[in-house]
Amino acid sequence: MKLPPSYRNWLSAFGTVTALCGFLAFFVLQIISLIINENIVYLGLLTYIIIPGFIVLGLVAIPIGMYRKRKQIKKEGLSAQEGWPKIDLNDTATQNAITIFVVVSVVFVLLTVVGTWKAYHYSESVAFCGTLCHQVMEPEHTTYQNSPHARVKCVECHVGEGADWLVKSKISGLRQVFKTIAGSYPRPIPTPIENLRPARETCERCHWPEKFYAHKIRNEKHFIADSANTEWNIILKMKVGAEHASLGNTSGSHWHINTDYEIDYVYDDDKRESIPWVRLINKVTGDVMVFVDEENPLPDSTVITLPTRVMDCMDCHNRPSHNFLSPPIYVNNLLAANGHLQAIPWFKKSAMEALNDPYNTLDSAFLGIRETMLSWYSNEYPELLQQHNAEISNAVGLIQKAFALNAFPKMGVTYSNYPQHIGHMETKGCFRCHDDKHTTTDGRVISKDCNLCHTIIGQGTVSSFATSDINSGLEFTHPVDIGSDWKDYFCSDCHNTLFP
Ligand code: HEC
Ligand code: HEC
Ligand code: HEC
Ligand code: HEC
Ligand code: HEC
Ligand code: HEC
Structure with missing residues (x-):
């Protein structure tokens, strides 16, 4: 041709x-x-x-x-x-x-x-975001698959709608590809994500502040690390919104997202765990209240130099899709789901010992968990090891599996890198502000009252379980006797170091 x-x-x-x-x-x-x-x-x-x-x-x-x-x-x-x-x-x-x-x-x-x-x-697919750079995204992809959002695409929360964020995300995505190829990405990936799209434009496309939730019952199972793995149940009535949905977000936790108010705060650490200054603006009356942490009072000249954030969904629900559970919690879940494990004396205690070591790889973790559990029993209770050998070996497998869903040694990820802000057991969470110590000049505090956010309507062991009627509530009883320490300290003061 x-x-x-x-x-x-x-x-x-x-x-x-x-x-x-x-x-x-x-x-x-x-x-x-x-x-x-x-x-x-x-x-x-x-x-x-x-x-x-x-x-x-x-x-x-x-x-x-x-x-x-x-x-x-x-x-x-x-x-x-x-x-x-x-x-x-x-x-x-x-x-x-x-x-x-x-x-x-x-x-x-x-x-x-x-x-x-x-x-x-x-x-834009979950496969691309979650599995292409397998090792880098493995922690987030694994926890995502076990979350309430397992069928929501990554991009729905991380990119959202509109051309501007699409372009932004592709540009930053390209940078990430180079970092992955060069192996120069940080391990673990830092959180919070600095330029995450505001919740208003992502979460609120499916959930929106005008959708009112009333109260909700929450039933928690705990197991104490004693010989009987004593079961301890706590039933809470969570005040998500007002008592009745028709009252809207006029009280309860979702009052913070009532569109008549705006709460902004200043933080002085990179995980937003330390909040020295909080401002509440009533947009209807124009009233403004400033709460200052009396234990960390900063001069105004410092406050204005610190980063400020307007509170939204993410300040409480910061782990809607990647919740890394701590060992006590995932072992509680294992015990709750597998009744036969409760019959192994000291099961929780030995599991806590086994999960106490920092492991550098998944293989060494699997090996370490098995060895520590078996050697703990053979040192402390050799007769129990003989009696329950098969059950203990079998249980080791379950712990290894649970470990692999919540800790990712190659990426340096465990629950402690990614604090969960809802609640207050293992990190300060709500108590970052609600500690009775953030005060206005005329003495108003952000309250730590145990009945502000929930009421306890049932608590105790199976044989001795106390209940109240749905409207009154009980005073909290700590599962093991620690006197009044639970009032005088934050729960997280003990619970973030109690176990690994
Ligand atoms: C329901 C919304 C939602 C979905 C769906 C979602 N994420 Fe996230 N993701 C978040 C939030 C919220 C954060 C934490 C942001 C913060 O604290 O600043 C986050 C954080 C991350 C981080 C930073 C490290 C960390 O754990 O904080 C990575 C990486 C990530 N997500 C990847 C993914 C991948 C991959 C998918 C899909 C397989 C996905 N995300 C799906 C909401 C979501
Ligand atoms: C594409 C839609 C979509 C987006 C975007 C989305 N969610 Fe969801 N969300 C859902 C669905 C679906 C459920 C599950 C409802 C169910 O289980 O009945 C859910 C459940 C939840 C729950 C209840 C969890 C539970 O344990 O029952 C919370 C809290 C939540 N979402 C928060 C968020 C936050 C925070 C964001 C933004 C980071 C977000 N969602 C973004 C669709 C979405
Ligand atoms: C001040 C903290 C806070 C903020 C801000 C907040 N939430 Fe919540 N939300 C809670 C608490 C606490 C619960 C109850 C959790 C539980 O059951 O343990 C809850 C429950 C929920 C549920 C589950 C409701 C149910 O009855 O199953 C959804 C969905 C939800 N929130 C979405 C959102 C969205 C979307 C936003 C932002 C528009 C938001 N939340 C802002 C604290 C907050
Ligand atoms: C950034 C600071 C901050 C954080 C974090 C925070 N709150 Fe608040 N909260 C406030 C302020 C400010 C008020 C109003 C105090 C007042 O009116 O005196 C408030 C009030 C409340 C109220 C009372 C609302 C009413 O009027 O009935 C509830 C319930 C509540 N918060 C729940 C929570 C829960 C649950 C969390 C954690 C998931 C949380 N808050 C985290 C700042 C915060
Ligand atoms: C500012 C709101 C707030 C205050 C004040 C508060 N809590 Fe809570 N609490 C929560 C939230 C939110 C959760 C649920 C956490 C979650 O969703 O995982 C919770 C969970 C709990 C649980 C169940 C823990 C679990 O994992 O089973 C107990 C017990 C509890 N709170 C006790 C108390 C006690 C005792 C006080 C008083 C010293 C108190 N709370 C004060 C918000 C609060
Ligand atoms: C002075 C230290 C201390 C403080 C403060 C404290 N705890 Fe504990 N907590 C313990 C110890 C020790 C145990 C026993 C651990 C075991 O045997 O499993 C425990 C066990 C528990 C358990 C059952 C075990 C589990 O892991 O599921 C719950 C639930 C609990 N604490 C809730 C709370 C709450 C809620 C607060 C805050 C209101 C709090 N604790 C404050 C020391 C403390």
Whole structure:
């Protein structure tokens, strides 16, 4: 087939072959992905990112080769071609060139449209975000799959709608790809995410502040680390909103997101755990109240230099999708779900010992958990180890599995890197502000009253369980006797160091 003389050069030939092979590979992979009909991450990477890259490279190489060849032809005086090439439609070479150009361009434009659309969808998929860089995203992807949002795409919370955030996320995504390839990403990935899109624009597309929740019953099972693994139940009536939904967010925890108010605060650490200054604005009356931490009073000149944040969903629900549980909690869950484990004396205690060591890899953790548990029993209660050998070995497997769902040694991730702000057991959570110590100049405090956010309507062991009627509530009884320490200290003062 006759083509313009300038086409005859190595670069254009290389470009043509590369582009043709790319097209061919693209079609074949399309057919394969239709047949398999499954979301295979690496296939997507090949089809929508690597191969199109080669096609573009090939298509760019063709005109560059032709341009260079034409310059060379001119220099050597082989042809008297001046300026732009003359398009003579009576010339078969020109006819062929134009036909090829038009056909290839149309196919290319069509493929680009389909490819871009598919590449966009691919890059927004959970498989892409969660599993492509397997090791980096493993902690978040694993916890996500066990969360109430397991069917909400990563991008619904991390990107949201609109072109501006899409572009922002793709640019920062590209930076992350380079960091992953270079292995220079931080372990663990820092939290909170500094430029996370505000909850108003993500969470509130599915949940919105005008949706009112009333009270909610919460039933918690705990097990004490004694010989009987004593079960301790706590039933709480959570005051999520007002007592009745028709009253709206006029009281209860969701009062903070009542659109008539705004709460902003200042923090002086990178995890937002230390909050020295809180301001409450009533947007209807214009009243403003400032609460200052009397244990960490900062001069106004320092306050204005610190970062400020307007409180939203994320200041309480900061782990809606990646909740890394602590060992006492996931062992409680294991005991609650597997009745037979309760019959192994000292099960919780030995599990806590086994989970106490910091492990550097999953393999060493699995080995360490088994060895520590067995050696704990053989040192303390050798007769129990003999009696319950099979059950203990079996239980080790369950603990290893639970460990792998909540701790990720390769990424340096455990629950303590990612504090959960709802509640107050293991981190200060709500008590960051609600500690009776954030006061206004006229003595109003952000309250730590145990009945402000919930009432306890049942607590105790199975054989001695105290209940109250739904409207009154009980005074808290701490499961093991610690006197009045639970009033005088924060729960987290003990519970964040009690166990690993
Ligand atoms: C329901 C909303 C939601 C979904 C769905 C979601 N995330 Fe998150 N993600 C969050 C929030 C909230 C944070 C913590 C932000 C903060 O504290 O600043 C977070 C934090 C992260 C972090 C930072 C490290 C950390 O744990 O704080 C990574 C990485 C991450 N998410 C990845 C993912 C991936 C991958 C998916 C999908 C498999 C996903 N997320 C799905 C809401 C979500
Ligand atoms: C795409 C929709 C969607 C988005 C965006 C979304 N959620 Fe959800 N959320 C859901 C669904 C669906 C459920 C599960 C409801 C159920 O279990 O009945 C849920 C449940 C919850 C629950 C209750 C959890 C439980 O244990 O029952 C909380 C709290 C919550 N979401 C907070 C958030 C926060 C905070 C964000 C923003 C970071 C967010 N959601 C973003 C859809 C969404
Ligand atoms: C001041 C803290 C706080 C803020 C801010 C907050 N929540 Fe909550 N939310 C809670 C508490 C506490 C509960 C009850 C949790 C429990 O059951 O242990 C709750 C419960 C929920 C539930 C489950 C309700 C049910 O009855 O099952 C959803 C959904 C939810 N919140 C969504 C949101 C969204 C969306 C926002 C932001 C618009 C938000 N929350 C802001 C504290 C807060
Ligand atoms: C950034 C500071 C801050 C944090 C964190 C915080 N609160 Fe509050 N909360 C306030 C302020 C300020 C008030 C109003 C105090 C007042 O009116 O005197 C308040 C009031 C309340 C009230 C009473 C609302 C009413 O009028 O009935 C409840 C309930 C409540 N908070 C629950 C929670 C829960 C649950 C958490 C943790 C998940 C939490 N708060 C975390 C600042 C905070
Ligand atoms: C500012 C609000 C607030 C105050 C004040 C408060 N709590 Fe809580 N508490 C919570 C929230 C929110 C949870 C649920 C945590 C969750 O969703 O995981 C909770 C959970 C609990 C639990 C159950 C823990 C579990 O995991 O089973 C107990 C027990 C408890 N609180 C006791 C108390 C006691 C005792 C006081 C008084 C010293 C108190 N609370 C004061 C908000 C509060
Ligand atoms: C002075 C230290 C201390 C303080 C403060 C404290 N605890 Fe404890 N707590 C303990 C000890 C010790 C145990 C026993 C651990 C075991 O045997 O499993 C325990 C056990 C528990 C358990 C059952 C065991 C489990 O892991 O499930 C619950 C629930 C509990 N505490 C709740 C609270 C709450 C809520 C507060 C705050 C109001 C609080 N504690 C404050 C020391 C403390």
